Amino acid sequence: MCRSVLLVLTLIAVTLGAAATAGPSAKLARTITGSWNMGQRARGLPVLMVIRQDDNLYPSFWCGVCSGDKFTITGSENPLTEDLEIRSTGGFGAKITHIPRKQGMERQIPGGIWTATGTKLNVGLEFKEFKNWKLIAQDAQGIKLRADYSGEFRANDQRAPIQGSMDFSINTLVANFSWITHLTLNGSDLGLEGPQAGPLKIKVRGFSPTSRDVPPPSGAADDL
């Protein structure tokens, strides 16, 4: 009995001690930290891409899945400034697997002619690297982060480099995140001609699989 009481007291002391040494950003850092296997299948078609053009009535809607390997977001508290520091390792992609057919409009909807390849359709985006992470909001729904990325848009055998910023919403209830980015590309860089050769306004969004994986604490190896 005494041993149990001692054990409980020890646990309380350790918890209080940890809390006493953690700064204001520590809890937030722990919350946003996670690892996701982006190639893992999530429910439905988690990627949505909408392409619009000025002066074109018709947008195109594309759906697909996330792709890639392990993508890790690590939050930590700067021990000196107590500021939140965020970094990430890895990247992920968005692979288009489905487009609602708009028969007769393949040359009217932006990128419609990419579908001429049929089942060999190879359209997607790769977000290879993320940097300049920032916390932009925190509310009851979750935590919103923003990061700059660089990567590539592929449309069958055409490739175009992309750069932009992506907003992440970390859903703390179901341990996944959703992401959204807006970018503009010239259709001519992706093999489009005529009225579609000009700027394409692309919105891509998706959500990750759920994951409870947490990377090792920042600097843990150094501590050893």
Added chain:
Amino acid sequence: MPRTFLIALLLVGLLVCSSQAARPKDLQFLPVEISFLEAKGQARVLTGQLHFKDTIPVVIEGRPGALTKDKLIPSNINPAVIVRQPDGRFLLRTNTGQVFFQFAFDRIPVGLESGAHFGEAIDQGLGIDAEQELGAATQKAPPPVTLALPEKSDLEEIKVRQIQKMQFLAVKGVNMEVGGRYLAYSKSLKGSNGTVQLSAATYFGGAGDESFLGGGFLKDGSIVAVLNLTQLDFCPSPTATVVGQDRPLADVPLPTTSTTRAPRIEGGTAPVLVKYSSDLKKIDSITRWAWGTAGLSRVVVTPDGRVYISGMGLQHFASLWKLAGQARQLTEDKTNDPPPVGAGFVAKLTENLAGIEWIVASEGGMSFGLAAEGNLLAMAQGKYWWIDPQGQVKAADAIKTKITSNKMGLTVSPYDSSYYHGGDYNSGTGFEPYRNPYLHRVLPDGTVAWTAWNWTGPTVGTYFRQVSDSRAARVRFCRDGDILVVGWSDGGNSVLCNQPYDLEKFHKLGALHDMSAASVGSFAHLLRMDARTMTVKASTMWISYMPYASLGKPNSGYIQDLVELPDGRIAMQGGTAFATLETPDAWVRPFIADYRDDPKTARPKAGACFVMFDVELKQIEFSTLVPGVTSCQLANRGKSVLLIGGAAGEVTNYGTTLRSLTRAAVQEQFGGGRTDAYIMLVDTAATK
């Protein structure tokens, strides 16, 4: 001992947690007064709360059914009473009429209100689970309904066979008086101020089931209506002109028609054309084809008054073949031979309706639509054909892109000859919407101009919440090149509420669009689309609302046919399941008139209706019930609209019996059967 105590505490905690988790939020109860006979035959009455989950299970004519809560809350329009009948069944009388049924259980356990959860616990099967886990024998399912009393009773249960009557009582906090959106709309609709008038309406039929297939205005302004008949004795005058010669019928079996919507055609069927005077007050002439020659499925009267018909050739069809001015089959090697029994045909009638200008026939059925410049686009043998006004046939270009098959009949624009494939399909993705609407516009050269909607389940079901099952049901045409699309959905969150090319853009909303609190139903959409771009320029829904201050959710409606008037207004024939929204100048005394006389006794009515919308579909200019009307088509010339179809003579809807309207009728009395053919002439600008 402490360890045992802790385990026991843990188990109790778990039990409490699990029972709370299993407690259904949707468990319902209703106050009720139950009259029943005790074992000794003495009558007894108990007042308590009837507890059940979602619905009360019953058996209706041998099939499982359910009584929903809204039918069991009494109001001035809802008796909500169940009475045992001499044959042992129960009769429920509600605002929606009456239903005979048997309960799907044999006893109602009785408990205390303070322990009202007892029924809930039984309902959740907690006891059963425990017994099954312990290996007990299979237990009979518990009764799904329990009675909770305010005071302890000597009864443990009431056997269903003892029950004589159940009178449901008012529910605290639920106002079932007439109110909500139904009353608000009924008060706000102003009507046409007498502009829309019923000029004439008449039956045409005998003891059988008759219904006009279609009709319209002839060149001289007279009116023609066409139907299939197997006898014409009910109309001795004027004497019918017979096309062809009546002969005895041989025992030749008819081919089975592939579509369930095809009219029933018997061996002795013949088309009958009734020509009325321009005011519909007199029959000028009747033309009948010889018995057993053909059964019609479609009639089109062109704006210049020419009549085209299509249907199936019967056993004496060949006798008409030689009477036609020109006759040909689509089959290349048998061009001039009469087609076999069951072949489809399209024919153009002579201007006096007493002859056949030409017939084109094809094995396997034909359908057609009126294209521009008096041409027809016909479909036969899986191909499209152009037929010019002189009956010359030319193969049409095949559709150049693979598109989804047509589910709404061949629909051709009489203004630009483009045609439409529409319907819905199930993408089989497991994501709502399970039924996805599509509409393809095909140009005369076979080019697919555009595809509307055609979003599949995963596209909509993941990021967009317009997940109601939906369908493009039919298309009609406006003079300025717009099209009118009738849509259907089973809920309010439909992709039909978006621009058909953009899931992120809603289109304009019109006269009726408030679908908040809607549950699953059957709702009609009316969209005015630019045919060139498929942009929705105006829209409305045709629905009604349950007429209660509480629970006044949207209720089902349908659109049967539409026609655009020269001034751009839209005339619609449709209906609603309950509580049709009527204007004060309706031809059947509307609810609002009764309500203004006595709000306590006014009852909403329902059924088939005739409605006028403004050009923008923002105003219901006129709305009236047209009781008993079925399978209707509309036709228009100038300010006049024809409503052509069938009528049941008398119809009871939700406890109110109404007679079909007649005015200045050639045949005033309903002839019998399920329906008579019925035609109505409407003046849409009577005071203008």
